[in-house]
Structure formats: structure tokens, C-alpha cells
Amino acid sequence: MSGSIVSSDLKTILHSRRANIYYLEKCRIQVNGGRVEYVTQEGNDSFYWNIPIANTTAVMLGMGTSVTQMAMREFARARVMVGFCGTDGTPLYSANEAEPDVSWLSPQSEYRPTAYLQNWVSFWFDEEKRFQAAKHFQFIRLEQIEKHWLASRAAFTPDKSELKNLLERARLSMEAAADHTSLMLQEAHLTKALYKLVSQTVGYGSFTRAKRGGGIDLANRFLDQGNYLAYGLAAVATWVTGIPHGLAVMHGKTRRGGLVFDVADLIKDALVMPQAFLAAIEGDDNMMFRQRCINTFQQADALDLMITVLQETSQKLAVNAE
Secondary structure: OOOOOOOOOOOOOOHHHOOEEEEEOOEEEEEEOOEEEEEEEEOOEEEEEEOOHHHEEEEEEOOOEEEOHHHHHHHHHOOOEEEEEOHHHOOEEEEEOOEOOOEOOOOOOOOOOOHHHHHHHHHHOOHHHHHHHHHHHHHHHHHHHHHHHOOOOOOOOOOHHHHHHHHHHHHHHHHHOOOHHHHHHHHHHHHHHHHHHHHHHHOOOOOOOOOOOOOOOHHHHHHHHHHHHHHHHHHHHHHHHOOOOOOOOOOOOOOOOHHHHHHHOOOHHHHHHHHHHHHHHHOOOHHHHHHHHHHHHHHOOHHHHHHHHHHHHHHHHOHHHO
16 A cells, blocks of 8 residues: 555644534544545445545544544644544543654644743743733633623623623622632632523523533533533644643642643633523534534634633743743
């Protein structure tokens, strides 16, 4: 067999501008005729579907999937993150990412940009600056909630005055927080209040957020699925900027890979939360809900926001920026 089937002259599209995120299950991913595709079976019939890898950010492989070595090689060439996960994308067991022409299947490629990492490390060991970064992330989170929940074309329409008052109280309390513990407490109060507002607005009724994916009602299940999609985008953003997941500014002391959770928090409430409750009320199935989230992320330029925030934060707080 000859070497690479797919041309190395792939057009490079910035990750923040790529259109596709795939969740696949019960299929085989392979290279056929120069294209990466997935194959599904219905009885004795096989159906072949193309994956436009140059315009794809991430591929999540669920239950009943297999992938060939050649397909993984082409994912690496196009810089597509590949995640291996459970049903509906939850939980994410592992993710592979690689640099073309250097390391085809490196779990954590070392050949990433260094400028943002160096800036990040230069302030990260300063507790006060790390705290500034945590507050900055939370303020952007509040801005995103206000922007998307009060958008003129939003399907979700909470009481404008109630939401603005809630966000202003949260902003003031977060500004006054003296340390990470206080800030996380204010974040928890905000999230609880947002759940209450959303459930009342859509008429969902009584709602309690289940811990560790233990919820059996639709809203809890959709929140888990949507949040994992947000974590996937956040992992891509940290990978693109070359900042390790362990260098968190908010969740580092309580969760492994904390920076992924920090970055996902920028958009989780603004984009995932309302869609989860709307989908539950409207009776969406899992596939319909995933498509809701993906469309919402694309329309909101969620990945672009994540990458920009990481870049700007690293540059703003870097020691040599003073």
C-alpha cells in the first residue's frame, strides 16, 4: 500500500472558524478514496457519510464505534481532536490530539504554541494575579449570559429586569470577593439562582441540579450532555493556545483538568442552560438536543470567544506586560 492517501495540502481553517463537531456511535470510521468517512449499517445495507476534516473541530466517538489507524492519521493531519466517550458523549474517557508531520497519535502533543503558555506561567504562580484571572473569567461569564439571554431573537426570554438585577448582584458580590473560596461561593449562588429563573421562565416546574450525572429528568440529562460539549470546546481552546489543563485559575484545587472547566464556564450558563430546559419542555431526543447546542455554539462563536479570552488573559496579566 502506498503512503498517505489524503493530500498533505489541506487548507488550514482556524479552529475558531471551523463549523463541525461530530458525535458518532454504532459506526466505523475509515479512509476511503481519499476521504475520511463513517459507515453505518442498516440490515445488509451499508451507508457511507463523509467527514469534512479540514472544517471539523472535534469528533466524539461513542458506544459501538471503531476507527482505523489511517483515519486517526488523517484526523491528526487536519488537527482534529478525537474524543472517546460513553453514550451521548458522557463521560469523556480520553482525547487524542496530534501535530501533523511530528507525532501522529500523541495524547498531549508537545509541539504547540509557546507564547501564550509562557505568558500564562509568568503570572500563574502569583496567587493574586491568578485570582484576577478568575474574576475576569466570571465577569465575562456574566456578560455572556446577559448578551445571549436578552438577545432580540432569543428563543428563551426571561424577565429582563429580574435577570439584570440578578446579574448585577452577582457582579458586585464577585467584585467584593476576597479570595478564591469566596468567589466560588458567589458562583454557586449565581448558578442556583439561574436554574430557578430558567425553570420558572419555561414552566419546567420544580428543579434540583443532580450531582455527578445522577439526574433522571430530561433537564438534568440535557445539562450533562450540553456541558460535556462545552468541555470539548474548552479542551480545543486550551490545546490551540498551548496552555495545559492543570493551570486553572478557578477550579484548580478541586478538579483535575481545571482550566477546561474554567473556560467552559464562560459560555455554559449563557448557551447550554436555556437550551437544556427548552429541549426538555419541547420533548427533544438526545440527537436533537446535541444539534441545538452545536448550532447555538456556532451562532455565538463560542470557540472563538474561548480562544480569545485565553489569549487576552495571558497577554494582559503576563509579568512582562507591566
